[in-house]
Amino acid sequence: MKIDSRELPDGSVIEAPVILIGGGIVGIALSCQLAQLGHDVVVLESGGENPDDKSQALYEGTGVLEGPARLKLNQNEYLSASRVRYFGGSGNRWGGVCVPLDGVDFATRDWVPHSGWPFDREHLEPHYNRASDFLDIPHFFGSAAPEPPLRINGERRLHLRPHYRTRYTGALANGPFESLKDKTLDPPRIRVYLHANVTHIRVDDSGQSVEELAVQTLDGKRHTARANRFVLATGGIENVRLLLASNDVHSTGIGNHSDWLGRAFQGHALVGNALSQYLPLKHWPSQRQDRFSWLYGTTAQAQREIGSGNFSLYLNRGGPSSHADAVHGLASRLGQAEPTPFRVAGLRLGIEHTPNRDSRIALSEDNRDALGMPRVHLRWKHSAFDLGSLDRSLKQVVREMGRHDVARLRWSSQPPYNEAFLRIGARHHMGATRMATSSRDGVVDEHCRVHGIDNLYIGGSSVFPTSGIANPTLTILALSFRLGDHLNTKIGGRA
């Protein structure tokens, strides 16, 4: 059921056992899950059913991309351009790429500061499969797991990351994503309030429990929302904004007990886009030949050997390349590759944005939106470690491809690579309400509950302690299903 909050009498009280703040992909999936388990759920969505400029303008803010030295690239447009504020959220623009995080992304890596999740990937794998079912794509884990089409060197250094595209992508003008949203409308247990902007989370005097939410509409109405449990799922940046702004009892914001709230923000930088090319020397196995799009990651062993974070190699169809015939011919002759027609692929390298406390989301108290909320200032900062990882990872790709007669790589610029190569490559916003078992090390616990608050949970990629270099949506959904299970046991629902 959809309800327009602007049509409610001013001062209305919205009540439900569980309230989900945000009608994005988490709000949709989690509300459906809880409704199927027999729970009444309210979803509070800031926007309407369609894009509108006034709602979208609430996302405006300031931002800067920084390297470890002097790079400061203005990213003021990014805050609004990278997010979508109407029902469906940024899923309305999502490209639909589904990739699980690598196993190593969950591990504590002693060479990567602040790394390590409270659990390993094996724990999350069943939930990844549920996310796959939700998106109508094959399972990544279990007997139906896809066979890697190419093993460069077993699993020692580079490994292929299988990935799928779901048809439930909002990036295409199609019906499937709309039908996904419509799933929330059928069950009578779900009420979706549109134009319902949550502007404040009110905790009780003890500071240990959320009492209610302040809800405003852009036409000036003020409502209140009350529940036993609340899930904040407004996206990787907006989650932080609302927690920081709710500072009447906790003076530095809810969940900021250890000064991690807003810190360790991670995005995905891409380098070499359209500059680099990759020349496979061998026939690729038959599967997916026609699509010619692969994604590689690096193993824990390789990361340890070269002292780097994770990275991704994206291969796509490419055009003719300077000297490609010559390099292919010579390498085929010297190597043991079968003399086959070669294909040139475009290559992009994505590097892991490892957690650092200086990469952070803060509020601009003197810069407020139409609802009086302080706007966000995003400082997206990469460390010297990240830059070093780029250099070392690229060389490792060259080495492994060469050793195994797989390919030669063309990359226009001479190493070493400095911060000038950094570019924001995605609309992925992660890490700024990081998950940690101990309240000293993060904002939420292993169940995604805000440390110290007994009834406030966070959904979305802001809880990722580290973010690897995989598109985050599948992991967001896996965590969402896992959170749904947890809430169900807390509420006392059926199994």
Add this chain to the structure above:
Amino acid sequence: MSLVLRSRREAISMLAVFIASAPSARLLSQEERLPKGAEDLDLEAIRELGQKYAEESGEDLAAIRDLSARLERGDLSDESILERLRLDMRADYDKDRLTHLEGWFLSRTEARVCAALDHLAILGETKP
């Protein structure tokens, strides 16, 4: 096979002098000097890469000269020659002996082969 002289020629003239001093240096044509199996390579582009490598890696000229001598009138489809080069190339990738030529990351051995083929081609062009 018709080859055009290139502006980078000056940079490797010293190498050409080395190679030219070898016995029968001025008696063989380009076709005779180049190893068998080279004819189906994109020699023009190989030579560009080779010239670039010789330009940038002056300290490697002796190795290029040795390789030129080994390849001269050899056979690039001969397994005994290929096996040595293959081992060297793999070792280069293992040991991070990489070079960056015209954007391509290549092993030092591949770059040397490019340079050696260029030098043999130069000598062939200078046949009286």
